[in-house]
Amino acid sequence: MRPSESVELRPAAKVAEPQRLIVRSIPQRGESLHGWVLRLAEANGYSSAADLLALVRPFASAALPNRVSERLARLVDVSPDHFERYVAGKQGLFHHGGELRFARHLFDRHVKVCPACLREKAVLKSAWNLRVWQFCPQHYCKLIRECPHCHAALGYAQGAVCHCGNRNCTGDLRQTDGEPAPPDIRNILSMLGASEIEEDIHSFPKLPDAFRKASLGDLIRLIHLFGRSLQAVENDLVSSGAVVENLVIADRALTCWPQGYHEYLNRVRALKRRSAERSHECVLYQEFPLLFHGLKYALVGLVDDRILSALREELANYVERNIPRALNARTWITGQKSRWLTRRGSIKELGISEYAVRRAHKRNEISVTTVSVGKRRIKHFVDRDQVRLEREEAGILTTRRDFKKRFGLISFLEVARLLHIGRPMVEQLVGAGQLQTRTHWGATWCLAESVTRLLADLSSVSTGTCGSSGRWIDIRRSLLVCSARLPDAVQSALQRRLRLFKQIGRNKGLERFKVSREDLVRLFP
Structure with missing residues (x-):
């Protein structure tokens, strides 16, 4: 631009400012923007809500949404934050209930009111225009959508909150009772x-x-x-x-x-x-x-x-x-694992074979649900929790070797060797509950821990040592002098009714424990 050239400055266009209302108030909690405008129009002497909206509507612009909130706030001299929830909606500035941020198809076109609510407070609620809001949840009465006096439909032509908008009608919407809700x-x-x-x-x-x-x-x-x-x-x-x-x-x-x-x-x-x-x-x-x-x-x-x-x-x-x-x-x-699992799925997830599941099913150790899919297709399902529980506690889906190693089991023959007794005496101790057992695939084993515990308990109740006198007898041979079997003698010794002595030497198992012949005859004649 040359220095000699002059620039003609045009005055900036003036933006019309909306008028300030004499009676001012902000929207109440749950009040619709349409109801707020109706309330202010009636209080400030406007003939209808359209006259008051004319102060703001010409300046509403989709490109400048904040300008709308500022002009609404200027009407009553408050902060624009009071109107952000109305202006930010996508349903239109004066769409009844649009500030609830619901889809437009969830709203009704016509205004609905609750007469009982209007008697308590003359405020139009935003939720009333929802389609599902056919009844007032506070008073359990049906919302009315037409004037009970002149039967005119309620709409945006209302001049007051409690009036239908019909110029020839003088009725009050509060002077009626709504139909009770079912x-x-x-x-x-x-x-x-x-x-x-x-x-x-x-x-x-x-x-x-x-x-x-x-x-x-x-x-x-x-x-x-x-x-x-x-x-x-x-x-x-x-x-x-x-x-x-x-x-x-x-x-x-x-x-x-x-x-x-x-x-x-x-x-x-x-x-x-x-x-x-x-x-x-x-x-x-x-x-x-x-x-x-x-x-x-x-x-x-x-x-x-x-x-x-x-x-x-x-x-x-x-x-x-x-x-x-x-x-x-x-x-x-x-997105979680199902309770049911196919037999083939057990191979991958639980680390067991389909053959083991099928064998456990034949022995009625687990339940299998059979489902027909279509005409020829059959699927078998097992309960995941039941299979996992049986695998961890009973071990029916594990090999015999893994089962014995997991629970520390030994056979009856090994127990007989440890205690220096015969297999029938081992079965007698098991029957009396003095040795614990577990069963796997039809075979029964003893817990090695229970054998050790039995020897420790007998050692704890022994009163001392004894010599090689003939008045003492091995606890295993108690049946030779009285009617007491080995479990009976062991039980009496544990209850301290029978004096028990421990012999130190090369004896092992139950062979080292001695009892008095006189005590056996006295307790078990």
């Missing part, structure tokens, strides 16, 4: 009311803990999901009758947990919308198409994860109990 949906209504005011749901002790902090959005989306799964045509959800039916469905499915939820799943299965398939995931899509997709994908991030986890877990329990061809479908639903 008794079979009162439970779900109380849950909606508790969620709206952010209170715990204490009146349903059978519900999982995840539902006790359920938000309003969680319940609204669950009611919509439950209704869609049973509705043949999705457009039926628009009608008032279908909405009430959705409330009834949700009431039975949630408030009577888990029996009501299982009955709901039975109704969904009865629809049979898709043909049978082989894959376990496809079986779930066949039986519960909308429910499974909603719990697995659609509602993730929209509903609390704890609530979705509770619904998935109970759905998995229902599938394992009622759908045999999808016994191992828990992985598809919850």
Whole structure:
């Protein structure tokens, strides 16, 4: 630009500022923006809400959303933060209830009010325009959508909160009583009311803990999901009758947990919308198409994860109990291992062979569930917990060598050599409970620990040493002088009724323990 050239400066365009209202107030908690405008229009002498909205609407711009909140705040001289929840919504600035951040199809087009609530406080609530909000959860009465005096539909032409907007009508919306709510949906209504005011749901002790902090959005989306799964045509959800039916469905499915939820799943299965398939995931899509997709994908991030986890877990329990061809479908639903495991799957996961499972099944040591899939295909399932328990405790699925090594077992012949007695005496000690045993694949062994414990207990009750006098006799030969068998003599010695002496020398096992002949004859004549 040359220095000699002059620049003509144009004055900046002036932006019109909205007027300030004489009577000022901010939106109350739960109040819709439409209701707030109605309340201010009536208090400041405007003939309708449209006259007051004319002060702000021309300046509303999608490119400058904050400017709208600033102009709304300037009307009543407050901070723009009071209007951020209204302006930031995608439903439109003055869409009734759009500040709740729900999808537009969940809202009704017409305004609905509760006469009982208006008598307590003349405020239009945002939640009233939700489709499922057919009844007031605080007063259990039906919301009215037309004037009871002139039967004109309530709409955005209202000039006051408690007036229908008909110029020829002088009736007051508060001077009427709403129709009482049906008794079979009162439970779900109380849950909606508790969620709206952010209170715990204490009146349903059978519900999982995840539902006790359920938000309003969680319940609204669950009611919509439950209704869609049973509705043949999705457009039926628009009608008032279908909405009430959705409330009834949700009431039975949630408030009577888990029996009501299982009955709901039975109704969904009865629809049979898709043909049978082989894959376990496809079986779930066949039986519960909308429910499974909603719990697995659609509602993730929209509903609390704890609530979705509770619904998935109970759905998995229902599938394992009622759908045999999808016994191992828990992985598809919850991502966790199923209770049931195929016999071939036991080879990879539990480290056992299919032959061992089949042999244990023939001996009735574990239970195997047989399921027919299709016409010719048969699958065998075993209970994972039962197989693991039997493998760890009873050892039926391990080799004999591993079983003996794990529990420290020795044979009866080895016990006889250690105690220097015959095998029949070992069986007598086992029968008397003085030696412990375990059984594996039909064979019985003794615990080496019990043999050591028996010798230690006899040593602890011995009173001293004895010589080679003829008045002493080996405890193993007590039957030679009286009627006492070896278990009887051992039991009497342990109870200190029979004096026991320990001989020091080369004797081993029970051979080293001596008792008095006179004591044996006295105790066992």
